[in-house]
Amino acid sequence: MTDVAERKQDRIARRQVDKFDARRTELAVATLHTLAELGYARTSLREIAQNSEFSHGVLHYYFADKRDLITEAVRQYEVVCVTRYDEVVAGATSSEQLRDGFVAMFFDTLTEDATLHRLWYDLRNQSLFDESFRADVLEIDGHREAMVWRVISRYAELRGGEPAGSPAVAYVTLDGVFQRALLHHLAGDAGAVARLRDELPAVMDLLVTDAG
Amino acid sequence: MTDVAERKQDRIARRQVDKFDARRTELAVATLHTLAELGYARTSLREIAQNSEFSHGVLHYYFADKRDLITEAVRQYEVVCVTRYDEVVAGATSSEQLRDGFVAMFFDTLTEDATLHRLWYDLRNQSLFDESFRADVLEIDGHREAMVWRVISRYAELRGGEPAGSPAVAYVTLDGVFQRALLHHLAGDAGAVARLRDELPAVMDLLVTDAG
DNA sequence: ACCAGTGCTTGACAGTCGTCAAGTTTTTCT
DNA sequence: AGAAAAACTTGACGACTGTCAAGCACTGGT
Numbered sequence: 060m061t062d063v064a065e066r067k068q069d070r071i072a073r074r075q076v077d078k079f080d081a082r083r084t085e086l087a088v089a090t091l092h093t094l095a096e097l098g099y100a101r102t103s104l105r106e107i108a109q110n111s112e113f114s115h116g117v118l119h120y121y122f123a124d125k126r127d128l129i130t131e132a133v134r135q136y137e138v139v140c141v142t143r144y145d146e147v148v149a150g151a152t153s154s155e156q157l158r159d160g161f162v163a164m165f166f167d168t169l170t171e172d173a174t175l176h177r178l179w180y181d182l183r184n185q186s187l188f189d190e191s192f193r194a195d196v197l198e199i200d201g202h203r204e205a206m207v208w209r210v211i212s213r214y215a216e217l218r219g220g221e222p223a224g225s226p227a228v229a230y231v232t233l234d235g236v237f238q239r240a241l242l243h244h245l246a247g248d249a250g251a252v253a254r255l256r257d258e259l260p261a262v263m264d265l266l267v268t269d270a271g
Numbered sequence: 272m273t274d275v276a277e278r279k280q281d282r283i284a285r286r287q288v289d290k291f292d293a294r295r296t297e298l299a300v301a302t303l304h305t306l307a308e309l310g311y312a313r314t315s316l317r318e319i320a321q322n323s324e325f326s327h328g329v330l331h332y333y334f335a336d337k338r339d340l341i342t343e344a345v346r347q348y349e350v351v352c353v354t355r356y357d358e359v360v361a362g363a364t365s366s367e368q369l370r371d372g373f374v375a376m377f378f379d380t381l382t383e384d385a386t387l388h389r390l391w392y393d394l395r396n397q398s399l400f401d402e403s404f405r406a407d408v409l410e411i412d413g414h415r416e417a418m419v420w421r422v423i424s425r426y427a428e429l430r431g432g433e434p435a436g437s438p439a440v441a442y443v444t445l446d447g448v449f450q451r452a453l454l455h456h457l458a459g460d461a462g463a464v465a466r467l468r469d470e471l472p473a474v475m476d477l478l479v480t481d482a483g
Numbered sequence: 484a485c486c487a488g489t490g491c492t493t494g495a496c497a498g499t500c501g502t503c504a505a506g507t508t509t510t511t512c513t
Numbered sequence: 514a515g516a517a518a519a520a521c522t523t524g525a526c527g528a529c530t531g532t533c534a535a536g537c538a539c540t541g542g543t
């Protein structure tokens with residue numbers, strides 16, 4: 060085979076791989092939405108296929124098995140979710156601006172992406188039972204922790220202070236507030252969500268020491 | 272029917288009701304252990320029955336359906352879990368004693384009852400998808416919050432200070448630490464658990480203001 | 484125009500699920 | 514001891530699951 064022919068073959072092969080990956084991603088996104096709607100326990104392959112424009116058999120053409128499919132869907136979640144606060148951090152020129160921007164974004168995504176967030180917590184919990192999810196979950200959890208840390212360390216900097224705890228403590232605290240707000244939001248308790256919104260600035264202040 | 276006969280009937284009926292309830296509870300406990308082992312998504316009635324000394328059909332003799340059974344199991348969890356720290360609070364005569372006793376109990380139940388705790392988080396998450404669990408979950412969550420508040424408010428008292436946040440903030444913070452410790456414990460990362468143990472006293476101190 | 488191969492659908496498989504009716508064993512009361 | 518009721522087992526049902534093989538439709542290359 061000539062060099063030209065080889066390069067052409069390569070181009071074709073690459074195009075096919077690209078198409079294959081694109082469809083994989085498309086199906087993973089459909090999976091993500093189905094999971095967000097039904098939860099892990101009640102999501103079947105046929106249900107996922109109905110949320111796409113394909114039939115259920117195609118899933119085994121693009122994915123080895125259900126686990127492979129769901130793992131890919133989780134990775135799609137990660138792409139969406141771990142840079143959410145970065146522009147708030149980048150744009151803030153004062154601690155008040157950062158604090159208010161963070162609180163606004165926090166409760167905006169809470170209500171806007173509620174089903175996606177409940178899925179994340181569902182999958183993180185699955186990893187407590189199913190070892191095969193654990194590596195991906197721990198990786199995403201680490202990215203979420205880093206995201207929170209970028210907010211808190213910058214907040215401390217703008218206030219001329221220091222973070223009061225480790226990245227882990229900052230993360231679990233704010234994530235705990237988020238989980239609780241999500242639960243009450245989905246339960247229809249707007250009052251409880253509003254109370255948490257009022258408290259969130261004070262929680263942020265707990266996580267940084269005053270300027271000394 | 273004579274009065275004597277009526278009273279006798281009553282006694283019999285009560286005894287039968289007691290027996291009925293006792294067996295219901297027994298089966299609910301078996302359900303609880305199965306759920307703790309497999310998680311909500313993978314727990315079937317036949318599996319539950321195999322963890323008891325009965326056959327799978329008996330479950331529909333004592334429970335209307337699967338939801339009824341699992342709801343009862345969740346209530347059993349509540350009985351076990353919401354008074355765990357009370358004796359630590361009652362016995363502590365100094366803030367250091369309360370703090371150290373709390374930390375010890377915290378990580379003791381983390382490792383000792385790990386499967387039960389992961390079940391709780393699993394069911395709490397189910398309530399994000401399934402409305403029928405929500406009322407029970409919110410009730411248990413409230414009891415857990417009250418339990419944490421008894422610890423933190425007493426801790427503040429012993430230090431001559433005040434709690435730094437609301438009961439909700441105290442609860443989600445400590446529960447967040449617990450969830451993270453549980454995840455890393457089940458993932459076999461003893462180092463991460465040890466680091467959280469080292470940090471927990473500082474987290475408690477974040478939640479109370481110093482004496483003024 | 485034809486052919487090969489990719490992409491996709493259809494239908495079937497073996498297994499599991501919750502549920503329940505029918506029947507058997509055990510307990511309880513007279 | 515014998516009858517009545519409760520407690521429990523067994524087996525079956527329809528529905529649903531993940532998986533996969535067989536075949537149809539369509540595309541791109543020659």
